[in-house]
Amino acid sequence: MLLSINDQDSRPVYVQIVNQIKEQIQRGSLKSGDELPSVRELAASLGINMHTVRRAYVVLRDQKLLVFRLGQQAKVAKLRSQPASSEEVTAAIGDRLQELITEAFLLGLSPGDFRNLVDTQMDKLKEQQK
Amino acid sequence: MKSKFIHPLWTHIPAILALLAGVVFTLKAMPLPDPAPLHFTWNGLPDRYGSPWMSTIWQAGVLILYIVLSSVLDEAWARQEKRKTFNWASLFDDVTVAALATVHITYVNMLASANYVYQFPWVLTMVAAAVAAGIAVVLEKMRPYRHYESSLVIEDVSQVKAEVDRIAKSGQPLVYWEVQNPVYSRVLAVVVPIFMVVISATAWSEVPWLSVLIALVGIALALIYGGFRTVVTREAVVVRMGILGIRLLRLNTSDITSADLHSFQPLKDFGGYGIRFNKEMKAYFLKGDRGVKITTRAGKKYLIGSDHPERLETVISTVIG
Numbered sequence: 001m002l003l004s005i006n007d008q009d010s011r012p013v014y015v016q017i018v019n020q021i022k023e024q025i026q027r028g029s030l031k032s033g034d035e036l037p038s039v040r041e042l043a044a045s046l047g048i049n050m051h052t053v054r055r056a057y058v059v060l061r062d063q064k065l066l067v068f069r070l071g072q073q074a075k076v077a078k079l080r081s082q083p084a085s086s087e088e089v090t091a092a093i094g095d096r097l098q099e100l101i102t103e104a105f106l107l108g109l110s111p112g113d114f115r116n117l118v119d120t121q122m123d124k125l126k127e128q129q130k
Numbered sequence: 131m132k133s134k135f136i137h138p139l140w141t142h143i144p145a146i147l148a149l150l151a152g153v154v155f156t157l158k159a160m161p162l163p164d165p166a167p168l169h170f171t172w173n174g175l176p177d178r179y180g181s182p183w184m185s186t187i188w189q190a191g192v193l194i195l196y197i198v199l200s201s202v203l204d205e206a207w208a209r210q211e212k213r214k215t216f217n218w219a220s221l222f223d224d225v226t227v228a229a230l231a232t233v234h235i236t237y238v239n240m241l242a243s244a245n246y247v248y249q250f251p252w253v254l255t256m257v258a259a260a261v262a263a264g265i266a267v268v269l270e271k272m273r274p275y276r277h278y279e280s281s282l283v284i285e286d287v288s289q290v291k292a293e294v295d296r297i298a299k300s301g302q303p304l305v306y307w308e309v310q311n312p313v314y315s316r317v318l319a320v321v322v323p324i325f326m327v328v329i330s331a332t333a334w335s336e337v338p339w340l341s342v343l344i345a346l347v348g349i350a351l352a353l354i355y356g357g358f359r360t361v362v363t364r365e366a367v368v369v370r371m372g373i374l375g376i377r378l379l380r381l382n383t384s385d386i387t388s389a390d391l392h393s394f395q396p397l398k399d400f401g402g403y404g405i406r407f408n409k410e411m412k413a414y415f416l417k418g419d420r421g422v423k424i425t426t427r428a429g430k431k432y433l434i435g436s437d438h439p440e441r442l443e444t445v446i447s448t449v450i451g
Contacts, residue, residue: 002306037359
């Protein structure tokens, strides 16, 4: 697992950790059952507060991407084999998608431009997975 | 169906037969007297009595443990073979179990005879061990060679390299983390300590100092729970062990001159797994046969075993510049 913290990034540190772990799961660098560092170890290695790492892990656990119990090493959860239901998708990414569409609209993008942007990003992800 | 064991399990037949013989003789001798003599003087006279089942069950447990440990050791040997070689260690369980089973059978016979004088069966034990060793040698010679296909594949790390390069140039804090935590180390850290603490509790009334020693060794083994973790940051490469994160190795990145991929044979080159030494280097690995060899400015060499050696080598090479 490779993580870094970007001080120039406006996003909170815990969000940066969450996103990087998600990207590595999506790329296949982190697989189901892979162990993650303890909160204390990761915080010490990155020079950040333990609560920040804990918050990131809790977010990932709530999104069913990590499993951990008290006193146990955090592990990558078993990834779902079936696509999520539309209700789950709406709950998980509906609001954020709405925000992105609004921002795209305010930046002057047409619906077609936005779709192209999504397609380009999807192609990039597929390329990374190869 | 092709067995997933490289070292065939039938090479353990002598040990299994000896174990079964012990079980059969015990069943035939039932009911065993209770209390039964458990300990004898040099003259063969009993000086301590107790339940015969406790010693019988413990003995069976220990024999099974010998067979399991020997199977694991043989499998590890076979997986690193580049060609068929005679594995003397494969005789370990056959000889030991045959000898111990013989001792147990003569003990049970003595209980059945109700004449509680026990002369240690030196000759019979040596004959049984020799016969078992002979059969084991034949079976080991008959064992076919099977090439072990390592599940590790050469990884394309171009993406990792690009990512690490980007982070390195940006000056951001970086951490790379990986773990070696094989099933056997979890068993060693959980099952064996429980086993030892139970032995320690049962031995407490007889030899307190020994039971404290056994319990301490059990607790020490429990500390390896969690395996070995390798952490690479801009400042250092650190290897930690177990649940408490005991630091085994810390190398400042400024002291490292090179990091190279390294293949090795765990048993041949280092005599096993764990924290090992040979003439050339000190090594830290719990599984596999590949890792990263680090050389320091002082000329010292260290080997860190890895499930993703290409990634680890890329990250270390990048952080040392």
